Amino acid sequence: MIDLTFPDGAVRSYEQGVTGRTIAEGLSKSLAKKAAMIRLNGDLYDLDRPIEGHGTIEILLRDAPEMLEVIRHDAAHLLAQAVQELFPGTQVTIGPSIEDGFYYDFARAEPFSLDDLPKIEKKMKELVDRDEKIVREVWDRNEAIAHFESIGENYKAEIIRDLPGTETITVYRHGDNWKDLCRGPHFPSSKFVGKAFKLTKLAGAYWRGDQNNAQLQRIYGTAWASEEDLQAYLTRIEEAEKRDHRKIGRQMDLFHMQEEGRGMVFWHPKGWTLWQTLEAYIRRKLDKAGYVEVRTPQVLDSTFWQKSGHWDKYRANMFVCETVEGETLAVKPMSCPGHVQVFNVGLRSYRELPIRMGEFGSCHRYEPSGSLHGLMRVRAFTQDDGHIFCREDQVVSEVSDFVTLTQQVYADLGFEVDEIALSTRPAPDVRAGTDEQWDQSEAMLLDASRKAGVEPRIAPGDGAFYGPKLEFIVRDAIGRTWTCGTIQLDMVLPERLSAEYVAEDGSRRRPIMLHRAIFGSFERFIGITIENYAGKFPLWLAPLQVMVAPITSDTNDYAQQVAQKLRNAGIRVDTDLRNEKINYKIREHSLAKVPVIAVIGRKEAETGEVALRYLGQDGQSILSLDEAVRVLTTGAAPPDL
């Protein structure tokens, strides 16, 4: 007999090997009908899986929050079953649940077409209606390999072969004869999946995520506990797509890109104003944080990049050019080696450290064509780059100050960091430095983030070859994540470029170099900012802050006086003197997301006032011109001033 403790504290005894279903039946008929799964000692267990020992048990219904993942995982299996019924000969590989849904990777010679998705979806719903029993079976490893090979499922056989010998091989059977290798757990039958799912897209994916392997076809879907949740999700996606910075960038006339310059941005006047506003802001922040600003060359001889190590490691990503005189030059992909040159001029003393060197460095990288994405991933970009040269004993406080500064900046700009990741040492064959150096560097970054009140997620193996890094990851409107800020400890470059300082004891020492950026690239940061505000920028950031719109043409002169007065006060202002009705002007400038419309009618012209109408608000406030200037200049002050 075994003792099981229920959530209410009750303890009951059962025979060993009892299943969740039997237990549920013993409690109540209706519970048994609705039971979807159990949680045993914290782990999810199939309803019909025998329980072998004592423990705590909880019976879970389909609508439990933790079942959503199971719904998605089971939906992935139904997808695989449906595909194999419709397209015999297709091999299945893996199909996990993911955020908001699931996918399944298939190997099939013919490509799936978008038109196949509704057919597959229909078949999946049929499978739900069939209410196929889903049964867990434990198989012998070799038999399982033999079985999957015999039915031509070579990927599955490969997965089993690579599982550790200690792993229990479980196969889930749907209905009579469809089987899939899976760790589980799953619902007892297909009806639990429900029908609140939808296949969404088709894509390629490499087997085991390695581009040297075969390319598979991936079908993505979304799945939810209820039809309402599904609809809410679809609406959410639709809304998010409206914030896409590429779309808003066009609508608001901020920038454009064209095919002759893939991954390169043409900034229009309004977009450039936004840029300069952000640049002025971050420059003030860096000044206050003790940075000095420098400017280093755009193009340097290849011998320089050989010395820095970029020629070996990074050449494929560099723009390289030959001169008529036979030199080979390369456009800088990053500013760090240049900064070391500035550091290296003259003899540095330990007393000078830390030196915090900043540059709004324009860099070029030949990024893979498939990775380009609006402003988020470009080939020509400007970093708010900076390098801190310091002593070992200064690393923790420098990193910690940086984390704090970065959080301040993000808060000023109104967006949330999705997460902060500490990327640790990559594989031994690619990383530089000793294990002791890595131990110490990683520990310093962790220590520093904690000092700044941040607990990073550890991203094992994601560090650069030259050192570990902290990354500030934010999310775009459509849910994709992007790295903005970062601080990286470099144990290689000072050595390669012979950076040194004179220590207290007169000896020559290598400084530690910290690469850091808060925006990351201006391009990406502006992209994120556009999406974050959906183009409705706060007054201080808005490229055009006030539109002066007269109601009739006889107040045009006064409108221009108003505009001039605001302009003199530093407000970004324009006038709309077109022969259009005020309704029309208000509609147009509201859609253009101009924060303030100053409406000028005869009344205002007579009394020397203006009527301010704020974006998103219906009312207006009528102020004297002087008062309006005061209100607007105050409202337009950057958050740090």
Place this chain on the structure above:
RNA sequence: GCUGCCGUGGCUCAGUGGUAGAGCACUCCCUUGGUAAGGGAGAGGUCGUGAGUUCAAUCCUCACCGGCAGCACCA
């Protein structure tokens, strides 16, 4: 880079084997109108590029270029 889909006026999109259409924007005219579209007229496209099939290609086929999604990459 890989796989799939897509490529028609500035923008959003419709359309056909017989060389094209709508709405918005644009220009001009009328209208001077108090808080999200007043009315009328006009101009604007070698249908991504190249080749092929055909009497005839924007439409079918192929290649290339570019865009989108995912994957891979992101010293």
